[in-house]
Amino acid sequence: MTRNAFLLMLAIGASGCNRTTGNPAPPRVDTPPRLPNQSSTIVVPVSAPLADVAAQLNAKTPVQLWQIDKAEPRCVPAKRVRVLGQTVKVTPQLGCRIVGVVTRGPITLGGSGNVLTIRLPIRATISARDVGGIAGETATGAAIVRATARLSVNRSWSPVAKVDIAYDWTEEPGVDFLGQRIRFADKADEKLKGIVAKLERDLPAELEKLRTRQQLEAVWRKGFTSIQLNRDRPPAWMRITPRRLGFGGYRIGNGRIELELAAEALTETFVGNRPADPVPTPLPPPARAVGPNGLRFFIPVLADYRQLEPVVSRALVKLAAKGISLTGVGPVDATFGKVTIYATEGGHLAVGVQATVKPRNGLFKPTKGEIWLSAVPYNDPGSQVVRVRDMKIAGESDNQTVNLLFALFDDAVVQASIQDSLTHDFARDYRKVLVAAQRAIAGHREGDFVLSATVDKVVNGQIAVTGGGLFLPVQVQGTANIRFAPLR
Incomplete structure (x- = not known):
């Protein structure tokens, strides 16, 4: 005996009973959505403009770096020659007074990656005066101080700079006098070393002013x-x-x-x-x-779920208008009412449909009630289209009152219509x-x-x-x- 024929026999046995029957609603699950962290x-x-750091360094470094004004007893050393195996002094050692000033140009910053480059141009004007009572000469010179600083921070977020500083004279100051070269670079170097050391101390302090921490x-x-x-x-x-x-x-x-x-x-x-x-x-x-x-x-x-309910309702009304024929029963008139959808246990959807069904053969009176179905929604990986599968009558058991409503909602065409209506495209x-x-x-x-x-x-x-x-x-x-x- 087929399943639908068995259902029909039970339905005939219940004929004359115009009562509301159905299966109990599945338990509702109200678990809110949770997302992984x-x-x-x-x-x-x-960040800060390099110009701001350069401006601070320029403000702290005077334009005139130092002055020179000192007596030098050995400006021009004595000149000697060998005559008949003897060393004879031709000209005496001459003293002088060295006077000069050293100034700087603007400090500029550049670099790439984590290496900061510093450029400090220096200009020297130095005179040798009163060389042996004779009028002196004035010389000019230029040097470039270059520094590279590899920057980091310590555990308290204070800037740390590992500075390497070097300089060279692009134009070493000196004069030729009485056939001798008077060099001034060594005199300037003494002062220049102090400027270099100060620059090395000042750079981290100026970086600190960026208020990094x-x-x-x-x-x-x-x-x-x-x-x-x-x-x-x-x-x-x-x-x-x-x-x-x-x-x-x-x-x-x-x-x-x-x-x-x-x-x-x-x-x-x-x-x-x-x-x-x-x-x-x-x-x-x-x-x-x-x-x-x-x-x-x-x-x-x-x-x-309230968005899905009217979609299912419209699909069932449309199906009823086309006509429904149940196996072993024949054509029936079905009227569908309220549709209810909510979450139930096991990741299933509960779908409740109120309906009235009446066979056209007139063997028994209409059956009215609410049937509950369950289905599993799913989507393919990466897809926003959601469908349902494994649709079946929820809570079906041997001791339930079985009637035409079960036959109606157990029908493949009816279930397919509900499944199709529950298909939802999330793309919009x-x-x-x-x-x-x-x-x-x-x-x-x-x-x-x-x-x-x-x-x-x-x-x-x-x-x-x-x-x-x-x-x-x-x-x-x-x-x-x-x-x-x-x-x-």
Whole structure:
């Protein structure tokens, strides 16, 4: 005996009973959607114009570096010749007075990578006066002080500079007098060494004035925040909790000195009301390395079950208009009423349909009631189209009252119509939510700091049945940075 014939016999046995029958509704599950947490890296550049550092060095270094005014007993050494095996002094040793001034040009900074270069031009004007009572001569000279500084920070985020300084005379000061060369470079060198040492001390102090630590502390505090990814359907928030701050080195280029940092942060997605902002922690010491590069977070795409109910209802009304014929029963008139959909146990959807069914052969009266079906939603990897499978009458058992409603909803055509109507393409919602999220992270301001991010990759996961609706998790990957941008 076929299953439908058996159902028909039971239905005939129940003829004359115009009562509401059906199976009990499956338990409702109200579990909210939950998304896994992600580890993200947010670049935090702290930069300043090189011109500002150069201006400070120029302000602290006088234009006139030093003066010379001293007696030199051996300006021109005595000249001797050998005559008949004897050394004879031809001219006496001559003393003089050396007078001069050394000035500098503007200090300029440049470099690339983590190497800062410093250039300091020097000009010397030096005279040898009263050389043996004879009028003196004046000489000029020029030197270039060059320095390279490899920059880093210590554990308290204070700048550290390993400086190598050298100089050379491009035009060594000296004069020819009475056939002798009077050189002044050694006199200038004594003073120049002191200037070089001062420059080596001043550079880290001027870098400290960039207020690196103060800026970092402000950026670190502002990083503990929540950003609204989507306003509704569903409202969604990304909460950022910084964990570590990695030192990526100084970068010099385009006229700026930049401290490159990377903050490792926990990025959590919440659906519903805004979560409480995380409590800021003190600025940690610099870490050698942080987590994976890039910003990672989820955005939720949600299909409310109330959106699906009228779709199923319209499909059943359309099917009824075309006509339904049940195996072993023949043509029937079916009227479909309210459709209810919600989440039930085991990741299933519960679908309840109120219906009245009447065979056209007139063997018995119409049967009226509510039948509950269950189905498993699924989507192919990377697809936003959600379908259902494994549809069956929920809670069916041997001791239930079985009637034409069971035969109706056990029919392959009816189930196929419901399955097709439950197919949902998330593409439109997907694009809407993604656009909203991109706008939210494109320029989120917290005081004088702006979090900006770009989206490089989007991958959607597997559909999940939650209390709030069919839930499609979408993983977003991109790049992000926090920059200092004070309001005018």
